[in-house]
Amino acid sequence: MWMEILEAQRGPSPPRLSVEDAAILYEKADFNMLRSVALERRRFMNPGNHVTYMIDRNVNYTNVCTINCQFCSFYRPPGHSETYTQTYEQISVRFTELEEVDGVRVLMQGGVNPELPLEWYTELILFLRKEHPSIALDCFSPIEIEGIAEVCNLSTLEVLTALKEAGMHGLPGGGAEMLVDDVRLDISPKKGSAENWLRVMHEAQSLGLTTSATNVIGFGETELHRVKHMDRIRDLQDQAITKGWTGFTSFVAWPVQLETNVFGKRNRGRNRIELGAGPTEYLRHVAVSRLFFDNIDHIQGSWPTMGLDIAQMALFGGADDIGSTMMEENVVSASGTEKTCALEVELQEAVRRAGFVALRRDSDYNLLETPDVASDVQGFPAPPPLQPATNA
Numbered sequence: 319m320w321m322e323i324l325e326a327q328r329g330p331s332p333p334r335l336s337v338e339d340a341a342i343l344y345e346k347a348d349f350n351m352l353r354s355v356a357l358e359r360r361r362f363m364n365p366g367n368h369v370t371y372m373i374d375r376n377v378n379y380t381n382v383c384t385i386n387c388q389f390c391s392f393y394r395p396p397g398h399s400e401t402y403t404q405t406y407e408q409i410s411v412r413f414t415e416l417e418e419v420d421g422v423r424v425l426m427q428g429g430v431n432p433e434l435p436l437e438w439y440t441e442l443i444l445f446l447r448k449e450h451p452s453i454a455l456d457c458f459s460p461i462e463i464e465g466i467a468e469v470c471n472l473s474t475l476e477v478l479t480a481l482k483e484a485g486m487h488g489l490p491g492g493g494a495e496m497l498v499d500d501v502r503l504d505i506s507p508k509k510g511s512a513e514n515w516l517r518v519m520h521e522a523q524s525l526g527l528t529t530s531a532t533n534v535i536g537f538g539e540t541e542l543h544r545v546k547h548m549d550r551i552r553d554l555q556d557q558a559i560t561k562g563w564t565g566f567t568s569f570v571a572w573p574v575q576l577e578t579n580v581f582g583k584r585n586r587g588r589n590r591i592e593l594g595a596g597p598t599e600y601l602r603h604v605a606v607s608r609l610f611f612d613n614i615d616h617i618q619g620s621w622p623t624m625g626l627d628i629a630q631m632a633l634f635g636g637a638d639d640i641g642s643t644m645m646e647e648n649v650v651s652a653s654g655t656e657k658t659c660a661l662e663v664e665l666q667e668a669v670r671r672a673g674f675v676a677l678r679r680d681s682d683y684n685l686l687e688t689p690d691v692a693s694d695v696q697g698f699p700a701p702p703p704l705q706p707a708t709n710a
């Protein structure tokens with residue numbers, strides 16, 4: 319059964335993959351065949367032999383949060399002795415560091431901080447646009463937008479409109495985790511239903527903000543839950559495209575990190591549920607996502623949670639982008655990830671050693687001029703590029 323489904327996915331215009339068929343591929347398809355068809359699909363959707371990356375950084379402006387997601391080790395509740403909120407000047411220093419390495423985008427996210435009104439955010443954006451005009455600001459997750467709306471008694475659309483008018487470029491896809499309420503309401507009851515995340519994203523897309531879709535796996539959910547998550551995103555993307563909007567630029571998934579988290583300790587071994595996801599499972603997820611998303615152009619490999627070697631392998635199974643330099647990361651890493659920064663040369667080398675050409679991009683996936691950083695540092699020759707797949 320899985321062979322017929324997979325075979326039908328070959329070629330330039332395969333039928334749309336149903337949720338049921340995607341779950342069958344996820345569970346049963348031969349690992350190498352699945353990845354091979356996903357690579358072929360990637361080559362149809364993103365012709366050429368290049369893999370993109372971005373020079374950016376994360377800024378986690380506050381760790382105060384009232385949402386208490388069970389898997390999160392980053393947040394501190396209001397009044398806790400370890401809370402922080404960075405000043406505009408402290409944030410600006412981080413932007414300057416990014417400018418020094420030709421960075422083009424900051425991803426700024428924090429917690430749901432009940433002390434910060436909308437004006438704190440709009441004035442921050444105005445300040446950063448003035449001080450650092452070349453840096454695109456992709457800021458906040460849907461739950462932060464909901465938090466600001468609640469503090470200020472405004473609608474989420476009104477909050478997004480004010481932030482966009484101040485100069486915000488995009489709304490990153492953080493906080494999607496698992497858009498299936500069975501799982502979502504169990505791990506993050508205060509985040510509310512999947513519908514909330516989807517609604518705020520839809521509003522952001524209606525305003526022309528750049529958006530991306532994320533997915534965290536490994537909470538003990540089934541493969542069908544994971545594909546249903548993808549289905550919610552694919553549906554929303556259909557709606558965006560129908561309205562002539564750009565919609566999601568990309569999809570990126572990673573396994574939940576629970577090494578130092580009480581949720582992980584409490585659930586380890588319980589009901590024989592394995593939390594997180596290993597490399598094989600992750601690579602299956604990437605491959606299925608490439609086949610499932612016929613309406614989202616780019617699939618990212620995730621190096622911060624999987625390591626650069628597994629991210630490199632994802633390039634042979636559906637991913638066409640290796641993410642970004644990040645420079646710092648405090649949310650996922652608080653639960654156990656150690657590597658939170660990649661040098662440009664590391665991303666270039668990972669791409670080059672896999673046989674692809676590494677190209678810089680911006681937040682909208684526009685290609686940028688790419689200096690050959692790696693050749694200045696490394697002494698070994700690049701492998702020959704792979705031939706693009708054909709449908710023969």
Ligand code: SF4
Binds near residue numbers: 383384385387391430
């Ligand atoms: S994941 Fe985000 S919303 Fe949830 S507790 Fe952590 S900071 Fe708060």
